[in-house]
Amino acid sequence: MHSDPVAALDIGGTKIAGALVDDRGRVLLRAQRPTRAREDGETVMGAVAEVLTELTRSPQWSDVRTLGIGSAGPVDAIRGSVSPVNVPGWRDFPLVDRVRDIVGGLTVELIGDGVAIAAAEHWQGAARGHDNALCMVVSTGVGGGLVLNGKLHPGPTGNSGHIGHISVDLDGDLCPCGGRGCVERIASGPNIARRALDSGWEPGADGDASAAGVAASARAGDPLALASFDRAARALAAGIAATATLVEVDIVVIGGGVAKSGEVLLDPLRRHLKEYATLSFVQDLTVAAAQMGTDAGLVGAAAAVFGSAVTKAPAGAA
Amino acid sequence: MHSDPVAALDIGGTKIAGALVDDRGRVLLRAQRPTRAREDGETVMGAVAEVLTELTRSPQWSDVRTLGIGSAGPVDAIRGSVSPVNVPGWRDFPLVDRVRDIVGGLTVELIGDGVAIAAAEHWQGAARGHDNALCMVVSTGVGGGLVLNGKLHPGPTGNSGHIGHISVDLDGDLCPCGGRGCVERIASGPNIARRALDSGWEPGADGDASAAGVAASARAGDPLALASFDRAARALAAGIAATATLVEVDIVVIGGGVAKSGEVLLDPLRRHLKEYATLSFVQDLTVAAAQMGTDAGLVGAAAAVFGSAVTKAPAGAA
Numbered sequence: 001m002h003s004d005p006v007a008a009l010d011i012g013g014t015k016i017a018g019a020l021v022d023d024r025g026r027v028l029l030r031a032q033r034p035t036r037a038r039e040d041g042e043t044v045m046g047a048v049a050e051v052l053t054e055l056t057r058s059p060q061w062s063d064v065r066t067l068g069i070g071s072a073g074p075v076d077a078i079r080g081s082v083s084p085v086n087v088p089g090w091r092d093f094p095l096v097d098r099v100r101d102i103v104g105g106l107t108v109e110l111i112g113d114g115v116a117i118a119a120a121e122h123w124q125g126a127a128r129g130h131d132n133a134l135c136m137v138v139s140t141g142v143g144g145g146l147v148l149n150g151k152l153h154p155g156p157t158g159n160s161g162h163i164g165h166i167s168v169d170l171d172g173d174l175c176p177c178g179g180r181g182c183v184e185r186i187a188s189g190p191n192i193a194r195r196a197l198d199s200g201w202e203p204g205a206d207g208d209a210s211a212a213g214v215a216a217s218a219r220a221g222d223p224l225a226l227a228s229f230d231r232a233a234r235a236l237a238a239g240i241a242a243t244a245t246l247v248e249v250d251i252v253v254i255g256g257g258v259a260k261s262g263e264v265l266l267d268p269l270r271r272h273l274k275e276y277a278t279l280s281f282v283q284d285l286t287v288a289a290a291q292m293g294t295d296a297g298l299v300g301a302a303a304a305v306f307g308s309a310v311t312k313a314p315a316g317a318a
Numbered sequence: 319m320h321s322d323p324v325a326a327l328d329i330g331g332t333k334i335a336g337a338l339v340d341d342r343g344r345v346l347l348r349a350q351r352p353t354r355a356r357e358d359g360e361t362v363m364g365a366v367a368e369v370l371t372e373l374t375r376s377p378q379w380s381d382v383r384t385l386g387i388g389s390a391g392p393v394d395a396i397r398g399s400v401s402p403v404n405v406p407g408w409r410d411f412p413l414v415d416r417v418r419d420i421v422g423g424l425t426v427e428l429i430g431d432g433v434a435i436a437a438a439e440h441w442q443g444a445a446r447g448h449d450n451a452l453c454m455v456v457s458t459g460v461g462g463g464l465v466l467n468g469k470l471h472p473g474p475t476g477n478s479g480h481i482g483h484i485s486v487d488l489d490g491d492l493c494p495c496g497g498r499g500c501v502e503r504i505a506s507g508p509n510i511a512r513r514a515l516d517s518g519w520e521p522g523a524d525g526d527a528s529a530a531g532v533a534a535s536a537r538a539g540d541p542l543a544l545a546s547f548d549r550a551a552r553a554l555a556a557g558i559a560a561t562a563t564l565v566e567v568d569i570v571v572i573g574g575g576v577a578k579s580g581e582v583l584l585d586p587l588r589r590h591l592k593e594y595a596t597l598s599f600v601q602d603l604t605v606a607a608a609q610m611g612t613d614a615g616l617v618g619a620a621a622a623v624f625g626s627a628v629t630k631a632p633a634g635a636a
Contacts, residue, residue: 074598083598132474146565148466155566156450157599166560167594170486170499170552178596179559181488234488241497242484246561247464248473276485278496280392280401281475 004063006305007055007106009048009099010297011071012113013037013086013140016044018051019295020060021302025124027295029058041089045098052102066107068301069095070116073143077110077158085141085176109305111158116300117255117292118145118161119152123303125291126253134240134249135290136163138265139256142184142236148247152307164188168238186235189258196228215261229261230268237272244282255290262289322381324623325373325424327366327417328615329389330431331355331404331458334362336369337613338378339620343442345613347376359407363416370420384425386619387413388434391461395428395476403459403494427623429476434618435573435610436463436479437470441621443609444571452558452567453608454481456583457574460502460554466565470625482506486556504553507576514546533579547579548586555590562600573608580607 003023010017016035020028031054033047055061072084080096096108111119118127118135127133131150137143142164146153153160164184165177172181185191189211196214201224203209204216217225240252259265270287277285292299321341328335334353338346349372351365373379390402398414414426429437436445436453445451449468455461460482464471471478482502483495490499503509507529514532519542521527522534535543558570577583588605595603610617 076599148471153466153565155599156568157566159597159599160564160566162563162597165597166563167486167556168488170556170594175596179594238485238488242560243564245480245484246478246564247471248475248478250474276488276497278493279477279480279483281394281473281477 003306004065005060006302007064007067007103008298008301008305009051009067009069009071010113010116010301011035011048011069011082011084011095012297013072013084016047016051017298018055019298019302020055020058020064021299023306025299025303027298028060029055030298031055035087037087037089039089041093044087044089048095048099049102052099056103064106066109066305067099067103068305069099069108069110070113070297070301070304071095071110073112073114073159073162075110075112075158077154078156080108080110082110111154111301111304112143112145112162113297114143114161115145115152115154115158116297116304117143118147118300119303119307120292120296120300121253121290122147122152124299125296126288127251130251132247132249133251133253134161134163134243135253135255137256138187138189138236138254138258140189142188146243146247146249152304154304163239163243166239166242168235168242183235183239187232187258192228192232192258195231196225199224199227201225201228211258211261215264218264229264232258233265233268234272237269238276240285241273241276241282244277244285245279248281250284251286251288253288253290255292255296259289321624322383323378324620325382325385325421326616326619326623327369327385327387327389328431328434328619329353329366329387329400329402329413330615331390331402334365334369335616336373337616337620338373338376338382339617341624343617343621345616346378347373348616349373353405355405355407357407359411362405362407363411366413366417367420370417374421382424384427384623385417385421386623387417387426387428388431388615388619388622389413389428391430391432391477391480393428393430393476395472396474398426398428400428429472429619429622430461430463430480431615432461432479433463433470433472433476434615434622435461435608436465436618437621437625438610438614438618439571439608440465440470442617443614444606445569448569450565450567451569451571452479452481452561453571453573455574456505456507456554456572456576458507460506464561464565464567470622472622481557481561484557484560486553486560501553501557505550505576510546510550510576513549514543517542517545519543519546529576529579533582536582547582550576551583551586552590555587556594558603559591559594559600562595562603563597566599568602569604569606571606571608573610573614577607
């Protein structure tokens with residue numbers, strides 16, 4: 001298959017990135033602005049417009065027919081709107097219409113950022129060749145996306161794979177989402193750090209009180225730091241096992257800042273997975289580190305467009 | 319579409335049922351034997367052979383080309399084998415080959431019993447017209463199956479939708495599956511009864527110490543009986559919310575003996591669902607009672623065959 005490049009947008013709480021991506025997943029051109037997430041919705045949209053305008057000035061723009069958006073969620077792919085938790089100025093914000101106003105007659109597709117990551121890892125990364133995969137990000141939050149039967153599974157509204165907000169502790173602490181004992185409430189970076197501090201852990205000489213600081217202490221054998229990572233790993237294991245038991249994925253790919261802690265997280269995660277992934281058809285679940293870098297969201301938004309174009313093309317068009 | 323009838327087998331821990339089912343889901347002929355689950359594997363297979371032999375004697379048998387099997391799980395659709403928890407004589411039992419030996423050259427398809435229930439409810443019951451549905455049985459165990467994107471989602475090995483063995487209480491009681499805090503460990507009939515008895519509940523004048531007895535007491539306002547059902551409802555709500563958050567179902571259909579308790583279970587279930595199904599895209603989840611009766615497993619096994627035949631038919635054959 002050879003196709004024209006597509007445009008991709010990656011909307012996060014920190015940055016808004018745009019790119020032109022070719023059908024082999026190569027980023028041909030990149031533009032980026034800070035999100036200014038604490039400002040009003042129009043200011044945030046202004047950053048999107050700047051990124052898009054920069055892309056449209058490229059000579060390759062004339063070949064672009066479709067634009068994929070991966071956005072912090074929840075998103076609503078049916079209405080084309082987004083309500084990113086970390087961008088309070090956008091609630092049911094009609095992002096697809098507003099983007100169309102700028103780029104003219106392009107086909108625009110919207111998916112959640114976890115779904116985009118899964119699309120990227122399935123296309124180019126650690127989930128390549130796996131027909132059923134869960135791809136996750138463990139970072140400030142915990143997110144994910146699913147590949148089922150060899151295809152991305154965005155779900156009707158583009159939000160499938162939201163593993164961060166499934167409860168693995170039905171009597172657990174309240175989560176900002178309104179739930180209790182969500183995976184994110186136990187396993188995100190800020191919660192790893194908070195739990196360590198609450199248990200009496202003290203940062204090292206560099207004063208780093210973040211999850212990275214806890215990871216450094218854990219690597220040095222500090223029992224309180226190890227305990228906080230162990231708890232996060234247990235919650236992730238229960239959530240991953242639940243996902244595999246529900247939809248039969250055979251690989252889980254884990255990326256994000258906290259996952260960069262490496263074996264401090266992955267070793268107890270693999271151990272706890274044996275406790276929760278007990279049925280015969282989930283016992284051989286593989287845990288792999290993400291391979292896509294910071295461009296994962298952009299490449300994934302492009303992958304979703306390419307995948308969908310292939311799926312929707314009339315017979316003989318491929 | 320008009321098709322020949324298909325043969326269906328429903329393999330459970332109590333009974334083995336067989337039928338011929340037409341393309342409108344009508345059971346044309348039925349045969350049944352007790353499973354004799356505590357006896358050796360060949361004795362259980364003998365019951366299957368008797369059921370099949372009864373079907374093959376029908377004049378309609380000559381029109382049958384395919385046979386669908388819904389079996390207590392876990393199953394292995396890839397190897398064609400089954401290991402039903404409640405049939406200890408069958409471990410990796412090559413059911414598909416053994417059935418083929420009896421019925422000759424038919425195409426045989428194997429799915430888990432929860433998947434079969436979902437197929438039946440989607441085809442003829444409460445999930446009709448829903449493209450994304452979770453169908454559950456709450457009974458001696460807790461099982462389920464999924465419809466995604468308008469199609470049954472058996473998963474590669476035929477076991478998807480195993481909601482009874484996802485953990486909603488990562489520090490909870492050990493489950494016979496080896497996990498902890500599984501939905502089934504909290505919400506199945508025997509666990510509802512055990513928890514009520516442990517808390518000091520006493521059966522009524524009829525001496526019924528089962529979940530049905532607890533339900534009767536709960537209906538009469540007994541606080542210990544109500545508390546045991548509330549706990550079951552909470553576990554089910556957490557599990558259902560997790561499923562919806564992971565794959566975006568918009569309806570959950572609940573059947574089985576415990577679900578027959580009606581509002582004693584469903585009222586607290588709907589209440590707790592609001593606590594766990596918090597994200598925008600899962601807030602409108604519908605809870606509905608199952609509509610298929612005791613033939614659900616047979617009709618579902620047939621539905622899976624009809625659905626798969628439609629999917630796999632070459633273009634123009636429909």
